[in-house]
Amino acid sequence: MKLLKSLDLALNKAEGALLILMLSIMVLVAFSQVMLRNVFHTGINGADVLLRHLVLWIGFLGAAIATSEKRHINIDALRRFLPPRIRSAVDVITDLFAAIVCYFLMNAARVFVESEKAAGQMMYQNIPVWYAQIIIPVGFGLLVVHFAIRAIIRGHALTKGGGE
Numbered sequence: 001m002k003l004l005k006s007l008d009l010a011l012n013k014a015e016g017a018l019l020i021l022m023l024s025i026m027v028l029v030a031f032s033q034v035m036l037r038n039v040f041h042t043g044i045n046g047a048d049v050l051l052r053h054l055v056l057w058i059g060f061l062g063a064a065i066a067t068s069e070k071r072h073i074n075i076d077a078l079r080r081f082l083p084p085r086i087r088s089a090v091d092v093i094t095d096l097f098a099a100i101v102c103y104f105l106m107n108a109a110r111v112f113v114e115s116e117k118a119a120g121q122m123m124y125q126n127i128p129v130w131y132a133q134i135i136i137p138v139g140f141g142l143l144v145v146h147f148a149i150r151a152i153i154r155g156h157a158l159t160k161g162g163g164e
Contacts (some may be wrong), residue, residue, distance in 0.1 A: 014069075018057075053132035079091075088154060099144050116129055
């Protein structure tokens with residue numbers, strides 16, 4: 001369990017650092033774009049496309065961090081009325097189900113990115129669009145890992161007689 005928790009923490013830190021970097025780039029590019037447009041009546045070629053794709057990256061990295069920290073979207077209208085042990089079992093099942101769904105989404109996204117790569121579309125200049133879209137299967141893969149780790153840790157705690 002210690003190894004899984006360490007892996008989850010290391011992934012969380014890497015995702016957080018990448019998220020901060022991407023957000024900083026976004027702010028810098030957006031601010032520069034606004035200043036250049038309003039002051040010099042010009043702009044940065046490809047900045048809008050870059051910003052759109054950075055939003056996609058930030059969304060997936062944020063979802064991975066939220067999942068790791070057990071803050072991902074959760075509907076618990078009925079769950080809160082269950083006894084603690086059953087609630088823990090429901091949490092394990094929910095995490096496993098979410099991991100499975102994200103796994104299928106990851107595979108579908110992989111096929112999508114492969115088709116984009118084969119199509120050879122460019123995002124800007126000579127930068128292939130699939131470079132920016134690679135976050136879709138990678139992001140779903142990160143969600144699979146985080147949900148699976150949560151399910152294993154919760155399941156282990158459940159078999160030891162406690163909840164999480």
